Amino acid sequence: MASHDEQTTGREGVRRTVTRTLVVLAGMFAFAFALVPLYDVFCEVTGLNGKTSNSAQMLVHEEVDTSRMVTVQFITRASAGLPWELDVQTRQVRVHPGQSNEVSFTFRNRGDDASEARAVPSVSPSEASVHLRKLSCFCFQEQRLEGGERLEAPLVFQLTRDLPADIKTVTLVYTLYPVQPAQAAVSPRRPIKEGDSA
Amino acid sequence: MASHLPPKPTPQHSTATAGGMAEAGHARPGGLMRWLLTTNHKEIGSLYLIFSLTMFFIGGIFALVVRAELFQPGLQLVQPEFFNQMTTMHGLIMVFGAIMPAFVGLANWMVPLQIGAPDMALPRLNNFSFWLLPVAFTLLLSTLLMPGGGPNFGWTFYAPLSTTYAPPSTTFFILSLHIAGISSILGAINIIATILNLRAPGMRMMDMPLFVWTWLITAFLLIAVMPVLAGVITMMLMDINFGTSFFNAAGGGDPVLFQHLFWFFGHPEVYIMILPAFGIVSAIIPTFSRKRLFGYASMVYATAAIAILSFLVWAHHMFVVGLPLVAELFFMYTTMLIAVPTGVKVFNWVATMFRGSISFEPPMLFALAFVVQFTVGGFSGLMLAISPADFQYHDTYFVVAHFHYVLVPGALFAILAGAYYWLPKWTGHYPHLRLSQWHFWLSVIGVNLTFFPMHFSGLAGMPRRIPDYALQFADFNVASSLGAFLFGVSQLLFVLVIIKCVRGGEKAPAKAWEGAEDLEWSVPSPAPLHTFETPPDFHPHRQH
Numbered sequence: 005m006a007s008h009d010e011q012t013t014g015r016e017g018v019r020r021t022v023t024r025t026l027v028v029l030a031g032m033f034a035f036a037f038a039l040v041p042l043y044d045v046f047c048e049v050t051g052l053n054g055k056t057s058n059s060a061q062m063l064v065h066e067e068v069d070t071s072r073m074v075t076v077q078f079i080t081r082a083s084a085g086l087p088w089e090l091d092v093q094t095r096q097v098r099v100h101p102g103q104s105n106e107v108s109f110t111f112r113n114r115g116d117d118a119s120e121a122r123a124v125p126s127v128s129p130s131e132a133s134v135h136l137r138k139l140s141c142f143c144f145q146e147q148r149l150e151g152g153e154r155l156e157a158p159l160v161f162q163l164t165r166d167l168p169a170d171i172k173t174v175t176l177v178y179t180l181y182p183v184q185p186a187q188a189a190v191s192p193r194r195p196i197k198e199g200d201s202a
Numbered sequence: 203m204a205s206h207l208p209p210k211p212t213p214q215h216s217t218a219t220a221g222g223m224a225e226a227g228h229a230r231p232g233g234l235m236r237w238l239l240t241t242n243h244k245e246i247g248s249l250y251l252i253f254s255l256t257m258f259f260i261g262g263i264f265a266l267v268v269r270a271e272l273f274q275p276g277l278q279l280v281q282p283e284f285f286n287q288m289t290t291m292h293g294l295i296m297v298f299g300a301i302m303p304a305f306v307g308l309a310n311w312m313v314p315l316q317i318g319a320p321d322m323a324l325p326r327l328n329n330f331s332f333w334l335l336p337v338a339f340t341l342l343l344s345t346l347l348m349p350g351g352g353p354n355f356g357w358t359f360y361a362p363l364s365t366t367y368a369p370p371s372t373t374f375f376i377l378s379l380h381i382a383g384i385s386s387i388l389g390a391i392n393i394i395a396t397i398l399n400l401r402a403p404g405m406r407m408m409d410m411p412l413f414v415w416t417w418l419i420t421a422f423l424l425i426a427v428m429p430v431l432a433g434v435i436t437m438m439l440m441d442i443n444f445g446t447s448f449f450n451a452a453g454g455g456d457p458v459l460f461q462h463l464f465w466f467f468g469h470p471e472v473y474i475m476i477l478p479a480f481g482i483v484s485a486i487i488p489t490f491s492r493k494r495l496f497g498y499a500s501m502v503y504a505t506a507a508i509a510i511l512s513f514l515v516w517a518h519h520m521f522v523v524g525l526p527l528v529a530e531l532f533f534m535y536t537t538m539l540i541a542v543p544t545g546v547k548v549f550n551w552v553a554t555m556f557r558g559s560i561s562f563e564p565p566m567l568f569a570l571a572f573v574v575q576f577t578v579g580g581f582s583g584l585m586l587a588i589s590p591a592d593f594q595y596h597d598t599y600f601v602v603a604h605f606h607y608v609l610v611p612g613a614l615f616a617i618l619a620g621a622y623y624w625l626p627k628w629t630g631h632y633p634h635l636r637l638s639q640w641h642f643w644l645s646v647i648g649v650n651l652t653f654f655p656m657h658f659s660g661l662a663g664m665p666r667r668i669p670d671y672a673l674q675f676a677d678f679n680v681a682s683s684l685g686a687f688l689f690g691v692s693q694l695l696f697v698l699v700i701i702k703c704v705r706g707g708e709k710a711p712a713k714a715w716e717g718a719e720d721l722e723w724s725v726p727s728p729a730p731l732h733t734f735e736t737p738p739d740f741h742p743h744r745q746h
């Protein structure tokens with residue numbers, strides 16, 4: 005019977021379509037997760053999300069470009085629920101590209117108990133982040149402070165000479181986040197590297 | 203007004219009602235079990251439509267709570283925490299519970315009838331995908347009663363608001379969205395399998411009615427983006443419960459990544475809510491203009507173009523997150539590009555009506571209102587697409603005005619138009635004419651009174667999702683709130699029309715509308731439970 009044949013070919017076709025769509029589904033689900041590392045790599049290469057390197061970088065030895073000056077501003081923020089303060093020695097410095105600079109930051113634990121926190125940096129405009137090299141930064145590791153303790157920590161950085169000419173001001177924001185030891189342990193992301201600062 | 207001209211007699215392909223009912227071998231269970239276990243595409247279609255109508259009223263009540271609070275500046279009726287839950291739940295319920303299931307219901311009913319198939323390709327799966335929905339939405343609604351309340355972070359659930367700072371019920375919200383997502387995915391698989399494999403012999407792809415075409419493309423969009431949504435909410439679940447830091451800056455994650463992932467799903471999602479509407483309108487306008495659809499092939503290509511482009515525009519929702527200049531420009535231009543195929547469609551509808559012999563039955567009224575008002579929403583979309591301008595418009599009521607114009611007098615009106623168009627096929631009776639007209643006119647007035655002033659309050663700077671506002675926005679908000687209540691109440695007329703139509707009314711013949719051409723009009727009205735058990739002879743009436 006002709007219609008019977010059609011029916012079986014129809015069934016075959018349905019099975020084929022279903023298998024194919026299931027493959028696409030699995031692929032798209034995996035793709036969503038693949039986007040996370042892809043996004044990281046993309047941002048690292050282009051610096052588009054204003055993230056800076058998580059570990060110390062080498063000083064690029066190049067001549068200081070004395071022909072122009074760039075303003076670097078510092079903003080510090082403590083997050084809610086953490087009795088810490090973060091201060092910076094100066095709110096802004098004027099630097100030449102190529103020159104290496106040091107700025108001192110002060111952490112203070114206003115609470116009674118010891119706690120841990122990490123300062124997470126962000127650079128704006130984001131195009132500047134690949135041109136900002138950190139030779140040493142407190143942000144590479146978590147800080148642990150006893151109740152009432154105070155800590156001075158330096159940031160040593162360099163703006164490379166190839167910083168686009170239209171960037172006149174670079175703003176560096178540090179936000180303090182509390183660290184629960186358990187939370188850091190299972191992070192799927194690259195853990196913030198410890199210890200290898202200059 | 204003559205409601206419908208006497209239809210021409212047409213040969214009827216289908217097995218008669220009684221014959222179709224005698225399903226060889228097994229007796230059908232009665233009562234509740236019949237609906238719980240049904241694998242019949244028409245019954246499942248009705249279940250979807252009834253479910254979606256229920257959700258429409260629940261989501262509508264939430265919207266009215268919002269509008270009642272916003273009637274005056276200051277806080278009168280609800281606490282800000284509850285207000286946030288209402289805006290969030292309204293959005294979630296309308297998008298995932300009302301609009302999407304309504305389209306799936308229409309697809310269940312009409313796709314097999316329009317392609318001459320006896321049923322959906324996977325009837326049992328069909329039953330399962332429907333029954334997942336009541337589970338998902340009972341769970342979602344129950345979060346409102348949980349300690350800390352329900353979701354309060356907006357329907358876009360941006361992290362870390364929806365992770366670090368979210369109420370404890372968020373895990374249940376994620377679970378319910380997973381279930382609803384699985385339901386849509388299974389529905390999409392079924393629709394694709396049906397359309398690709400069960401067409402009547404002789405029906406080529408380019409012979410398919412546009413509702414079938416638009417649904418095929420929508421189903422592909424669903425297959426492509428629902429897994430991404432599932433991925434995002436899984437990451438949220440892990441951030442909340444397993445200490446990961448996908449979206450947590452403290453742990454090395456990035457909240458902006460959430461927005462990229464969400465809108466990679468979210469923008470195609472808004473087209474999922476509009477493409478089937480294009481299909482419905484493309485069926486109705488030719489019928490009541492008594493002409494063939496102008497530019498059938500270009501309609502198909504425009505739909506496909508919109509679907510493909512919809513993957514390249516997601517960051518127009520993120521113009522203010524600090525995108526680099528190249529990205530601002532890229533997403534601005536791609537977004538504007540989408541307006542081109544959309545414009546092709548509007549042109550084709552207008553050209554179809556040009557020199558047609560038009561009559562204004564209720565489905566046509568809704569379809570015409572769709573064309574005009576959807577275009578208004580398209581224009582405000584174009585304004586939002588201008589990235590520097592969007593810095594001002596973003597997160598104001600202007601955005602609310604934009605997407606409500608494309609979704610309410612857009613998607614929803616198309617669903618209502620479809621319901622009025624196919625009710626004679628479903629029930630065997632014409633919907634009550636006077637009541638339908640009242641429903642239409644009150645809806646049009648209500649919708650415009652509600653949403654048109656929002657353009658102005660938005661341009662003047664009123665932020666969205668805030669329970670209080672500055673005094674200068676008061677008049678616009680009075681109008682919006684009055685309009686919202688008018689619109690809400692007039693939807694009760696729709697329920698009345700449906701009940702009357704199911705119970706009785708003027709009898710409809712197989713070909714209920716004189717100008718209707720597609721295969722569904724060749725089976726009797728009401729459509730018997732089983733149709734096209736032997737495939738119909740299909741003769742393409744469109745020449746390409």
Ligand code: HEM
Pocket residue numbers: 358472473475476518519537538540541544579580581582583584586587588592595596597601604605608609612613
């Ligand atoms: C010509 C076509 C369209 C253009 C150019 C366009 C453009 C835009 C832009 C630029 C935004 C972001 C505004 C902002 O947040 O600042 C937006 C938001 C939105 N659009 Fe459209 N749109 C179009 C059509 C549609 C359609 C057809 C739908 C749905 C049926 C839709 C639904 C939405 C929704 C739901 C939002 C807001 C999401 C939210 O933030 O809650 N749009 N649109």
Ligand SMILES: [Cu+2]
Pocket residue numbers: 468469472515516518519
């Ligand atoms: Cu969009």
